[in-house]
Amino acid sequence: MTRAMLLPLPATIWRRRSLEHHLALAALRSGNCNIELIGRLFRTVYLAYFIHETLNGRRSLGPFRISEAALHAIAARIKAAGHWSLPEADGRTLAYVLSLHDEQLSTLPSHRIAGR
Secondary structure (H helix, E strand, O other), X not given: OOHHHHOEOOHHHHHHXXXXXXXXXXXXXXOOOOHHHHHHHHHHHXXXXXXXXXXHOOOOOHHHHHXXXXXXXXXXXXXXXXXXXXXXXXXXXXXXXXXXXXXXXXXXXXXXXXXX
16 A cells, blocks of 8 residues: 555545535535436435444444435436435435535545545
8 A cells, every 4th residue: 555545635636526526415405416426426425324333333323325316316316307306305415425426525535535
């Protein structure tokens, strides 16, 4: 393992990733989303979940489950009617998971993230 893998991701990289997933959430909240952005949110929620599970076990998984269910519901609404709505409570939970992932990206050794 290299020295770089033992350090957190460089700030430019984790900030760019953070901006990408927060912009995807903002687009979803405003109704200006697309399937690529929904996919980015799914990927971020799952990555945050897997990192969380590795570090904390299967405790405190509620926000991840709520976020996943909300994204599945949105995908179903899009398929059925082309409707891009996000209930406010789900939006807050998604924002929480994205913020948790920001913390993971900025503090964990990069090998913990790259291996996911």
